[in-house]
Structures are given as structure tokens and as C-alpha cells.
Amino acid sequence: MKRLAAPLLAGLLLALLPVPAHAAGQSLAGAVIALDPGHQLGNSNPKFSSQMKQKRFNGRLVKSCNTTGTATNKGLPEATFTWQVSQELKKLLEAQGARVELTRTTNSRDSWGPCVWDRGGFSAKVGADLFVSIHADGAPAKGRGFHVIAPGRLKGWTGDIAAGSRNLALSMIDGMRQAGARPTTYLSSPLSVRTDQSTLNFNAVPSVIVELGNMRNAREAAQMSSASGVRLYAEQLAAGISRYCAVQSRCR
Numbered sequence: 001m002k003r004l005a006a007p008l009l010a011g012l013l014l015a016l017l018p019v020p021a022h023a024a025g026q027s028l029a030g031a032v033i034a035l036d037p038g039h040q041l042g043n044s045n046p047k048f049s050s051q052m053k054q055k056r057f058n059g060r061l062v063k064s065c066n067t068t069g070t071a072t073n074k075g076l077p078e079a080t081f082t083w084q085v086s087q088e089l090k091k092l093l094e095a096q097g098a099r100v101e102l103t104r105t106t107n108s109r110d111s112w113g114p115c116v117w118d119r120g121g122f123s124a125k126v127g128a129d130l131f132v133s134i135h136a137d138g139a140p141a142k143g144r145g146f147h148v149i150a151p152g153r154l155k156g157w158t159g160d161i162a163a164g165s166r167n168l169a170l171s172m173i174d175g176m177r178q179a180g181a182r183p184t185t186y187l188s189s190p191l192s193v194r195t196d197q198s199t200l201n202f203n204a205v206p207s208v209i210v211e212l213g214n215m216r217n218a219r220e221a222a223q224m225s226s227a228s229g230v231r232l233y234a235e236q237l238a239a240g241i242s243r244y245c246a247v248q249s250r251c252r
């Protein structure tokens, strides 16, 4: 018993010492992260068709409020998948000390939108440091894997966020790959730079859209439809966000 006393005492003293924030897993402490679960279940509800038809110029072209999104062949809507991933991701980021704000707080047939311009404007409203919009694609069935869309330079629109968003996109790709996510097999690169996305064009902070996979691919559809799969996608996104904050030294 006497021999155990010294290590035991040392252990107790160590436990009482203040632990640096990052060592306690608070690597995102102070960060404000805006998550945008793509689409909304009620976007396909006919009673909201007039809201869906609202239109706005996004710096490049006129686009309508929001779309229904895609679905798996078995009927899992993209809106529900992105909602579930966002809920899991929010928990993971909060556990690392981040404040997380979501562009929508329901997933319901009785809700619509928000419109893409409000999703884009959301990050400034909540003082976010970065913005990640979560989607899944509806591509030809053979294709699979994720890709990340960053805003191209549009003067007066994205000139101030294009470079930062590209950095965010590259970190997301690196972090997600390290966490086991496979890049797209149906596009030439996991990085797409586009000027037609209202969600990005209306943004004021580094922002990306992540297409997590192809809902029309049987293998990925199965993963998207399982709780463990949803958790895995959330972990991969969390790894991408952590990577960005580590590369930047902080998220701001």
C-alpha cells in the first residue's frame, strides 16, 4: 500500500492542476460557426409555392428562394439528411468550445426556406467566423464521394471573401480526407469554384458548400440513411473545420 501512495498522490495533484484549454479538447473555444442545413422539408409543400418563387439577383444571375433538394431512391430527403448531420456536427463543435448557429431550426413539412439570400446573410447577423452549408448531391448513380464549392470572385459581392473561402475549402478537403472521406469520383476535383451560388454570394465571411456525397449512389445512400453514417459525415465535417482553425491558428 505504501508503494502506491506516492504515484497516487502525484496523480491527484496532476488532476488538480489547471489544464490548458486546448488540452481539454476546447480547440475551437471562442469560434462562432454558422452551419446551414441545406433545403427544408416544406419546400416541396404546395402551400409554400409562392414563397419558393421569390427571386433575387445574386451578383451573377437571378435565382429563386430555395429548392426542394434531392433524395435517395428509397425516399430519404436531402433536407432531412442535412438536418441530421447538422445536429450531430453542432454537438461535436460545441464539445470543442465553439458557438454554433444554424440557419434553420426546424425540419418540417410545415416550414419553408429560409431563402438562399437569408442563409448567406445569416453569418453576418450572428457574427460568425465561418459558414458551412451542408448538402448532398443527386448525380448519376455510379458517381460518389464529396466535393466542396467555394465562391469565385465577383466584384462587389465576393471580392472580400473569395480568398478566405478558398482557404476554408482547401482545409475542409484536407481535414475530411484525413478523417476518411473519399473525394468525388464524378468531378475532376474535390474543389469547385463557382459564382452562381446565392448562399455563397450573399455571405460576408469565409464560406463553403459541402456536397457530402451522391444520394443516388446505392452505397452512399445506405450510409446517409444510417445513424452511424450520419455521425461519420458529421465527424468528417468537424475534422475539416478543425483543420481550418488549426491552419489559421484560430478561426477568426
Ligand SMILES: [Zn+2]
Residues within 6 Å of the ligand: 038, 039, 069, 070, 078, 135, 136
Ligand atoms: Zn442541396
